[in-house]
Amino acid sequence: MNYQIRSFEEYEDAYRKSVEDPEGFWGEIAEQFQWRKKWDKVLQWNFEEPDVKWFQGGKLNITENCLDRHLQTQGNTLALIWEPNDPREAAVKITYRELYEKVCRFANVLKKHGAKKGDRICIYLPMVPELAVAVLACARIGAIHSVVFGGFSARSIAERIQDAQCSIVITADGSFRGTKTIPLKEVIDDALEQCPSVKSVLVHTRTRTPVYMQRGRDYWLQEELKGADSDCPAEEMDAEDMLFILYTSGSTGKPKGVVHTCGGYMVYAAYTFSNVFQYAQPEIHFCTADIGWITGHTYIVYGPLACGATSVMFEGVPNYPDAGRLWDIVDKYRVNILYTAPTAIRSLMQSGMKFVEGKDLSSLTKLGSVGEPINEEAWYWFHEHIGKGQCPIVDTWWQTETAGIMISPLAGITETKPGYATLPLPGVQPVLLDEKGEEIQGNGVSGNLCIKFPWPGIIRTTYGDHERCRQNYFDTYKGMYFTGDGCLRDKDGYYRITGRVDDVINVSGHRIGTAEVENAINMHTGVVESAVVGYPHAIKGQGIYAYVITEKGIEEEESARQGISATVARLIGPIAKPDKIQFVRGLPKTRSGKIMRRILRKIAEGDTANLGDTSALLDPPIVDEIKNGAVIS
Known part of the structure; x- marks a missing residue:
């Protein structure tokens, strides 16, 4: 060598x-x-x-x-x-x-x-x-x-x-x-x-x-x-x-x-x-x-x-x-x-x-x-x-x-x-x-x-869907491979990775897409919609926090949580089971229907002091409801 x-x-x-x-x-x-x-x-x-x-x-x-x-x-x-x-x-x-x-x-x-x-x-x-x-x-x-x-x-x-x-x-x-x-x-x-x-x-x-x-x-x-x-x-x-x-x-x-x-x-x-x-x-x-x-x-x-x-x-x-x-x-x-x-x-x-x-x-x-x-x-x-x-x-x-x-x-x-x-x-x-x-x-x-020049191990394509490869890694910033990570470069030029900037949660070092978990949760009987975010977890690095809307009110919350977790485990695998599940009446959305994950992330992290201006949301009072019902471990 x-x-x-x-x-x-x-x-x-x-x-x-x-x-x-x-x-x-x-x-x-x-x-x-x-x-x-x-x-x-x-x-x-x-x-x-x-x-x-x-x-x-x-x-x-x-x-x-x-x-x-x-x-x-x-x-x-x-x-x-x-x-x-x-x-x-x-x-x-x-x-x-x-x-x-x-x-x-x-x-x-x-x-x-x-x-x-x-x-x-x-x-x-x-x-x-x-x-x-x-x-x-x-x-x-x-x-x-x-x-x-x-x-x-x-x-x-x-x-x-x-x-x-x-x-x-x-x-x-x-x-x-x-x-x-x-x-x-x-x-x-x-x-x-x-x-x-x-x-x-x-x-x-x-x-x-x-x-x-x-x-x-x-x-x-x-x-x-x-x-x-x-x-x-x-x-x-x-x-x-x-x-x-x-x-x-x-x-x-x-x-x-x-x-x-x-x-x-x-x-x-x-x-x-x-x-x-x-x-x-x-x-x-x-x-x-x-x-x-x-x-x-x-x-x-x-x-x-x-x-x-x-x-x-x-x-x-x-x-x-x-x-x-x-x-x-x-x-x-x-x-x-x-x-x-x-x-x-x-x-x-x-x-x-x-x-x-x-x-x-x-x-x-x-x-x-x-x-x-x-x-x-x-x-x-x-x-x-x-x-x-x-x-x-x-x-x-x-x-x-x-x-x-x-x-x-x-x-x-x-x-x-x-x-x-x-x-x-x-x-x-x-x-x-x-x-x-x-x-x-x-x-x-x-x-x-981002990385501006290829190295021998770089991804060549995503199998059967080259356009997905282009969009995921090369479209965000032209002429660059985008890692999806935020990063700090200190006074000595040393790099420190600060975490994902996209909708991917890093659970025990394994990247799990929020959309994949949401799709699985939504397959559970009675679930209308869900939103998943990551939050700091003492052992796993990041845990999975799920906000779930159901068709009817939940009488046995713990039983419903276990059922949703079992569905996710069956559809994806045990590694993707949510650590916390909060049942909510609605989700904070813009008037165009986009879920404001930033707000959900801050609530999951327990950082509710500065949620920003919520007046432009479709249903502003929902934020306080979610905040007051947050699952605290």
Whole structure:
């Protein structure tokens, strides 16, 4: 990894070069990967259509870079360490050679079921080794994977399968998550009632839950793998061929399929992993994310494997069987790099120091935070009690759409500030814009965060709907990628993300569109209309506050709240359940019918002293009614 930055001076030199000569900069980095054919052109782009192409004409397969090229030098090095949900169950350790063989066998099973280059395959699995293997097996044969988080509902899965027209689903009988057993196959069966494109379902055995198996469609994965060959030549892919679709919640009700491609994604995933975490073999890297989210794609699977790293993959949750579980894993595997979410840190912090005491955390050298800005109290607790004051914290800002980390300290190189993502990585050119789209120059300023030049991991399109991609990210400010986040740049030029400026709530680091939750609430019997906003939540960062209008008065409010929550959980998934539900007679609307979310947000936050002028609303008295009936926890 000759592209790893070793000092702040090297960072400044790399950043300067990446801005002055981006094609030369990224071309040099890309040279260090294995290509079947070198590219003809490093970059072609415009942000109007948008149309961005990296390493055009280059031929490769990402799995050859994640697996094959490591076999001679580190075939016996551990690629993955799997820690099960139940600490009494045996862990699984997989070397690069073993992972290569598992991926080839799985790829041959997919081919046996008719999968070919360009086909879409839905993966709905627990955090078991087969999930990483399935992702790589798809990439091996040029099929496009679409991983769906194991907490989503049948309806949410069906929407994603229908949008991508998936031909194969890979799932399990069930999953273990803390004390719960989740019936994954049952959920898939419900989803597939609306998905005629699916021809085969491969079912991994995990919980041994009795499940329905449809003849000619459903196959036990273990049985299929038994006779599969452990050799599968990698499909040659163009750098701009699709690698995966990952669905993210939008500000309109329908989830959008973010598309990433083979060449640029590979280069950016490996470059950011190597530099942000300053990875050096034989360090043990533990990212606590689920592979169902982009963090797991980039920093459990592709980034670490492309760098020949060893990654810990954890099936369970941080508080099972108690709040010391993450520290037990660090102790057990002598973890060096721990990358987790502020939600987890705040939750474990509230559990108290008794779960930290007696755990040997001396192996830790670097800590990371992802999903949302980390608050200062959690930052200091993480630094002092987990890092023992010795470990730099990389507070990373990025998105599903960016594929990898964009603004972050480089561990041990950049001076950190609690709550700050600090400085952009080489190749990332952030700007702050005002509401008129004018660039705000200098330091000590704040505005809307945009990026003015492409990086290799940039979103290429939203699957099947390029116009939606253009409108969401490139239409608000011409010639810019709009992140949807507000941002402050302090006197030192350090960046601090101040939160979403659109109708998306960041719950435990996961972006959930308000429209999607409102659509689900409105499906509940007796609901006329709803409005959803985010509010500060001590553990999750943001909670979901729902204002709900019903056809008739509510006699049993708590029962109605439980029913609405159950509807949202069924239609989207438990992660989207409102934390607070307030039943209201009406909503504050302008005379044109627009809901004044700013007022609802302030009421939800408990900041009712300055709601502004409400006299121009259609029904001004409704504001006081809502304010007086606010749900206070």
